[in-house]
Amino acid sequence: MIASVTGTARHVGLDRVVVEVGGVGMLVHTPPAVAAAARTGSALSLATTLVVREDSMTLYGFAEEGHRDTFELLQTVSGVGPRVALAIVSVLTPEQLAAAIADEDVRTLTKVPGIGKKGAERLVLELRDKIGVVPGAGGAAPAAAPTGLPWRAQVVEALVGLGYSGSQAESAVDRAAQGLGDQPDVSEALRAALRELAG
Incomplete structure (x- = not known):
């Protein structure tokens, strides 16, 4: 598994970056806030996880190891794939998610796009014995780079x-x-x- 990527940001999109590592450009899908903080031409280091499917291999990257670990944990829940897991970690921090699970706070969980009441209840049921304060979580999000776009x-x-x-x-x-x-x-x-x- 590719656990981290460090290199130069060659392209920055809204929810993805291309990081050049040893002459190879690696496409990494990220939460929007992570992509917004990246600067083209600057060094970038991400905690990553590789999601392998029959017809694809997709690399996901996060500013903190705790966010990556939460992303991986979320996919152990039935019906939660990478896209929904990415939406959850984009909206909720690992601490907020852990608190919502512990409090069975379905209302907070349903604020995430793609998560309905049944999905939120399933998250609580399947994660309440697994989730806690994720190691490496927290810390301030990096400041965003200036951009020419509005x-x-x-x-x-x-x-x-x-x-x-x-x-x-x-x-x-x-x-x-x-x-x-x-x-x-x-x-x-x-x-x-x-x-x-x-x-």
Whole structure:
């Protein structure tokens, strides 16, 4: 398994980066906040996991080992694949997820796109004896790099990529923008919009 990747960011998308390692460009799918924090041409180090399917091998990367470990744990739940697991770790920190599971807080879990009431109940049932405070979790998210694209459009697109509707994303960004400056970091704006959606 590829447990980590360190190299130069050659391309940065909304939810993926290409990291050059030893002359090879590795496509790594990430939570939107991680991609927003990456700078093209700068060094980047990610905790990673390789998901192997019959017809594909997909590499996922995270800023913290705890987020990667949570992503892997989530996929042990029936019906939870990489896409849903990525949405969960994009919206909830490992600590927030652990608290929601321990408190059987279905309402918090259903704020994640793709998770309905039954799915949330299944997460609680299957993870309550497995999840705790994940080692390596926590820590401040890295600051986002400046970008030439409008921050608002980037945040809306990232939220839509997580499964929210365009109108939900637009409304959340509008509400979040009231507490942000004229040119906020994309990752800061994304976190603020996610808090609005979870409110």
